[in-house]
Amino acid sequence: MDQIELVAASRDILGKKVRFLRRQGLIPANLYGHNVESTALQIEASQLKHTLIKAGKSSLIALKVDGTKGPKMVIVRDIQREPLSGELLHVDLYQVKMEEKIKLEVPLLFVGEAPAIKERGGILVQNMSSLEVECLPADMPHNIEVDLSVLEEIDQAVHVKDLRADEGVTILTDPEQAIVQIARSRVEVEIAEEVAAAEAFAEAEVEEKVEAPEPTEEAAE
Known part of the structure; x- marks a missing residue:
């Protein structure tokens, strides 16, 4: 540049x-x-x-x-x-x-397309927009790329530790933090919740029928 x-x-x-x-x-x-x-x-x-x-x-x-x-x-x-x-x-x-290292926030640049969005119907959740790094001024990266094409499944994520920094650049941000992840779409979540609720209701009805006591002879008279 x-x-x-x-x-x-x-x-x-x-x-x-x-x-x-x-x-x-x-x-x-x-x-x-x-x-x-x-x-x-x-x-x-x-x-x-x-x-x-x-x-x-x-x-x-x-x-x-x-x-x-x-x-x-x-x-x-x-x-x-x-x-x-x-x-x-x-x-x-x-x-x-120029001879002293500095700490600074470097913006993330998202590249590629996540297959999980098109093929699985997921949605991309972005948790971070920059990372803290330490380096000499001459080694400062203008941005750090995040490749979204590796996201193929629901719940898959790209973490800080998955990124490769340029030589001379140390990433200080917690390596376990998720930068982006694929979540289920709201429609899928609502459908899953409705199905789970219906199944729970059905199971509760079955349990009530099983546990209900049979009427005694006196009650029958």
Whole structure:
């Protein structure tokens, strides 16, 4: 992947006044890192949106800050959005050291089709959308693939331990967690419940008939 670049400028406007920046098409941001002094920045909104689409939270970004020498290698740590409109409000950027390992969430990319859906009528239940990994910045995977074509039967699942990480990448998420699994469709579940209920009712009726005492001669008179 080509290097992703982002340009920012130092920011003097702080607190609630940053709303004036947004009106000018600028998004407030903070840059921080291990043994790195926190710096307030502002970034052109359209450029930042394009960068976030391309990089997400799992790709290195070469950040150029006005008035400083050379780019700083960063990753996106946090994105704040307006709850209703989804508009960008603020971004946190973490400056990495290329020789130090980092922990981050990497999104899962689901590929292939599960035969159990088409052939067995099952439904796909997704339990996770990302995994926590540890690696050097240069080894960061943009995503981790999950192959759905291995799911051939109802109740079958793909667990974290079934995935293969790239060399230099350690998956920290619990290996026993199920990422996706095949469940019975709601219709099948309802039918199975109805059948089970009917069978239970029938068995109860049979037991009542068997256990019912026969009338005595006195009762018959």
